Amino acid sequence: MTGDRQHQSGRRSASGHRRKRLARAGARLGAFGLAALLAACAGDQTGSVLTPAVIKVPEQAPRTTGRTRAGDEADHAKLVASFGGEYRSPAAHRLLTEITDRLVRVSDHPEETYAVTLLDSPVVNAFALPSGRLYVTRGLLGLASDSSEVAAVLAHEIAHVTLRHATARTEMALRSQLVSRVVADVLNDPVTGAQLENQSKFTLARFSREQEFEADTTGVRVLAQAGYDPFGAGRFLEALNRTMALKAGSGSAAEPDMLATHPATTERIALVTRAARRIGAPGLGADDRARYLAAIDGLAYGDNPGDGLVRGRLFLHPGLHIAFEVPEAFAIENTRNAVLGTTPEGSRRLLFDQVEASGDRSLEEVLRATWNDGIEAGSVENRIIGGRPAVTAISRGKDWTFRLAAIRVGESTYRMIMAAKGATDPEPAFRRWLESLRPIEPEEAAALKPAHLQIVTAAPGDTVEALARRMSVPDRAVDRFLVLNGLVRGAALKPGQSYKLVVE
Structure with a gap:
């Protein structure tokens, strides 16, 4: 969560922009009835294996890759800023560029050009724009264990561009909107128009999932043609699935969402593994593990202290000078605009964010203005919590x-919001959370250090448990070490081989 209070006068303008962005984000969350708080993860689900459909992109689809369009630079700057800015790591960026060039040379459109931007975000993400801009987060680099895994992600994103998926998806969305509008407005049948619009959402979601399958299949082929291990795609997706399960605390990823634009991760793992097997047996192609790990040695890991830090159930934000502790069973995640939390089974959720509020507005007015769902009559209560004015409601x-x-x-x-599924009132846990909000002492803020990756070489006799004890993580150090290094339980370390640790 980005802080907005700065003491240096030179940073007040940027601080104001951040405050307004948080306020707008808070209003949006309220307007959708806390939709972000209750939404399932779309990209990392479990489910049965599907057969990818064949997607036909219109022949007249414009070819924008490698061309600069009006507004591209401004859009690029806004996008980078929304992900925390550009992360500076010459060695990692150089390796990403080399991998991209190697993939493009054997792609279906080797004449097109691409530019890679490394984003300063702890989330595991990568995406591409039709213009040929590729984006990779440092969180993704931290999860990958070798060059072939990162190359698999980049090959997938390049496939989206060469297959003109963005254009096809936009055309389908516009066509669906037009049909439903004609039926509703021109033919004066709003009921059928609404039904068609609802159907189009499912159709578009399925179309997007099919595009992901096609990009996966094409990506594996390009990966192998570039000389990389084609099984790297499956290894990375498996690491992603394990990471999401570890984050959820349940040992397994969530159930699939019918409107998810990405297929279940398990479906994708099965698909890319079959595609790799059709190319050859495991061991085919290079993974460049040693060089990759050397390139990410020292890479920042996890939250940036300037955006707040999560330490187990404790959230600390030196810039805002605040801290709070969530109740037991909650796992929390710090995003750019809010702190989100959930219990393993998903029956309770929480959200903490900052809202824009002028000094002449009462806290009740602020709460009602940022929450568009109904507030129970008579439930609004003015309180003093830890010496600070507060308003609570149901x-x-x-x-x-x-x-x-x-x-x-x-x-x-x-704002502090806690949700419980059904009619259960989450008041006891909510009260403990609310009362835990406190200021951070200067010495406590000074002691907070960002975590980073350290690459170490296993010595004879080293075990997973021994190296895991050196990790600066809040809990489940062994599990986190295994996921971070692509290992399974019971695996033995290889003397002389490099492994990743998270340290401060």
């Missing part, structure tokens, strides 16, 4: 019960 939806609070700390106003 909102009951069809499937969830919400406890809401707006609390003022110094010149800033924050």
Whole structure:
């Protein structure tokens, strides 16, 4: 979560922009009834294996790759800023560029050009624009174990561009909107128009999932043609699946969402593994593991202290000078605009964010303005919590019960929202969380250090447990070490081989 209070006068303007962005994000979350808080993860699901469909992209689709369009630079700058800015690592960026060039040379359109940007974000993500811009987060580099795994991700994104997926998806969306609008407005049949619009959402979601399958299949082929291990695609997706399960704390990823634009990760693993087997047996192609690990040695890992840090159930933000502790069973994640939390089974969720509030507006007005769902009559209560003014309220939806609070700390106003599935009132846990909000002492803030990756060489006699004990992680050090290094339980370390540790 990005902080907005800075003492240096030279940073006040940027601080104001961040505050406004957080306020807009908070309003959007309220407007959608905390949709972001209750949404399932779309990209990392489990499910049965599907057969990818053949996708035909219109012949007249414009070829924009490698061309600069009006507004491209401005859009690029906004996108980079939304992911925390560009991460500076000459060795990692040089390796990414070399991998990309190697893939493009054997792709279906070797004449096209690409530019790779490394983003300063801990989330595991990569995406491409039709213009040929590729984006990779440092979180993704930290998860990958060798060059072939990163090359698999880049080959997948390049395939999206060469197959003109963005254009095809846009055309389908526009066509669906046009049909439903004609039926509703021109033919004066709003009921059928609404039904068609709803059907089009499922059709577009399925179309997007089919595009992912096609990009996976094409990506594996290009990966092998470039001389990389084609099984790297499956290894990376398996690491991604294990990471999501570890984050959820349940040991398994969530159930698939019918409107998810990405297929279940297990489906993709099965698909890319079959595609790799059709090319050859495991061991085919290079993985460049040693060179890759050398390139990411020292890479920042996890949250940037400037955006707040998660330490187990504790969230600390030196820039905002605040900290709080979530109740037991909650796992929390710090995003750019909010702190989100959930229990392993998903029956309780929480959200903490900052909202724009002028000094002449009451906290009740702020809470109502940023929460568009109904607030239960008579539930609004003015309170003093830890010496700070606060307003709390209850909102009951069809499937969830919400406890809401707006609390003022110094010149800033924050929202704290906890949701419980069904009619269960989450008040006891919500009260403990609310009362845990406190200021950070200067010495506590000074002691916070960012984590980074350290590449170490296993010595004879080293074990997984021994190296895991050197990790600066909040819990489950062995599990995190195994996922980070692509190992399974019971695996033995190889003397002389390099492994990743998370240290401060």
